Amino acid sequence: MRIEHLDTPVAIVDLGPVEDNIARMQTHCTKLGLKLRPHIKTHKLPILAHKQLQAGAVGITCQKIGEAEVMAAAGIKDILISYNLMGQSKIERLAQVASQARISVAIDNQVALSALGAAAKIAGSEIGVLIEFDSGSKRTGVQSPQEIVELARKMSKFPHLRFLGLMTYPSSPTLADWIKKVRPMLKAEDLKLKVISAGGTPATWQGLGHESLTEVRPGTYVYNDRMMLGYRVAKLKDCALNILATVISRPTSDRAVIDAGSKTFSSDRLPAELGTGFGYVLEYPQAIVERFNEEHGMIDLSRCTKKPAIGERLRIIPNHACVVTNLHDEIVAHRDGLVEAVWPVWARGKTR
């Protein structure tokens, strides 16, 4: 079957670019002397996680325990959960996952540290711990080297926890300062910095702060999207994930409406400096995907000389691949238009 015969809207992934993207990022990281631990939030597919490992990744990164459960059940043996976990349910689930795979978890506070300790004790196996610091993204992460040392020190109370090192997001030039300050402080406590992990596809391609790192956790590179085009770290040919949509209305000469909106693409915008609009239409590069309702996408055709007819199908690169993946139960994998597989997105919706 060819993609031309799929019902729309549908999320399709071109395997040629996916394989190229995986190989290219691995080569890049190897050249920089960095271990690659891809974040699977972008694809949420065990089969692509396995492809990333086969290409040389040292393990994978998950953001939620639900994602880690799916990946462990699919035979993946080295998983970092880059996220504070807490509460009895998460402790018990983490203990189960830790008995199936080598698990490390990032924390930035003592509640999360104690939860890891409890999970490791139930599992009876070691859990590795990274301490997250805030290198500028102002979300999670401790705010000072002193806090890192205090948390690392407290870890010794938990016999099944092993201090591995530090984590932040994204990679940035400010990393070096943090590491310079905290390394001697940790050394004074006899704590070894085995892992220093950062992330982000643009920052990884740009090699930001790579001299200070041992490992990177990019996710989006596997598919790429309009945001990566905006950051100039991907070309059109590297954008593997498209939404295939149908023009279902042409109310005016300048407007086409497609059968896909925010429930298919998400409402994620580009960072302001990268532009406006909600997608790049491959067949009509001058078209502007200007607005979404839930199931309608309004396309401004005023700059197009040729214009699509009702019933015509469009391939559109979304703004943000990772949230698109999370909207679709299935992804159609094709090679140059020939369908090879329909993959259930097993880790979709695993926000817990």
Next chain:
Amino acid sequence: MRIEHLDTPVAIVDLGPVEDNIARMQTHCTKLGLKLRPHIKTHKLPILAHKQLQAGAVGITCQKIGEAEVMAAAGIKDILISYNLMGQSKIERLAQVASQARISVAIDNQVALSALGAAAKIAGSEIGVLIEFDSGSKRTGVQSPQEIVELARKMSKFPHLRFLGLMTYPSSPTLADWIKKVRPMLKAEDLKLKVISAGGTPATWQGLGHESLTEVRPGTYVYNDRMMLGYRVAKLKDCALNILATVISRPTSDRAVIDAGSKTFSSDRLPAELGTGFGYVLEYPQAIVERFNEEHGMIDLSRCTKKPAIGERLRIIPNHACVVTNLHDEIVAHRDGLVEAVWPVWARGKTR
């Protein structure tokens, strides 16, 4: 079990407000002399569709054929699909649904009209047709009364199609002009305007254009959300859908980070005139949900005198209920905190 014991993040719905919202909207529409055909895109749950019908709704509205398939399979017998359908797969699926329930469909062009004709022929049963006009929202819908008449005239070629009337979104004061113009034109063709259908929760509460209408299709009123609060058509007590989330980090005195972001809430913003931010925190009304990453929600506590601790759970009203529903495989139904059911969101992800 009480909601306090649920793992987070989780979408929870309070049945008291849901039942009140359903009853109140039905009473309102009955008073206005309007039939109520609720849009199920907000909840995507057969059980709530049945509750709406039991309260007096004449049928339901779906936006996609996949939603209609779920609702027909759950025993619902009168379904409007307010959306242009086309293509062989949709024709065949529509024929199947039309053999299970009384189906009407809205169209704004001849390709969609022909598809309906083909489906009705396969089904061997009647499909009702509404012609959609654009009363100002600039998405789908014909642009002139003449186009309505032309489409209605073409309908006579299809023996299983029955012209029912007109549809637009949302209800607005401009409706009256359209109807005044097109009514005599249709009468001259011997076509009766049985149905004039508009929609939208705010417009329905405000009664916009109701003198011209026979039917309304509000959706959001069943749950309400921060947008409805902004439009002043709901109060806090009417907001039935919350995200229950946990504070997983307190990096600074003014910042809390919760375990829920755009993959739990969506990235939908409020219309600019209604404000900024991504949610209303019931326990901390002064808190501002200022940013989301995929699994992180950053909350600005600078205006709060009392501040949440790590591990504390928050109930948050999302900006837009309809897109939240579409992110969650299950909704936990509770009554004042006591869990009554966990409902699979069967029509979630039915974008086709």
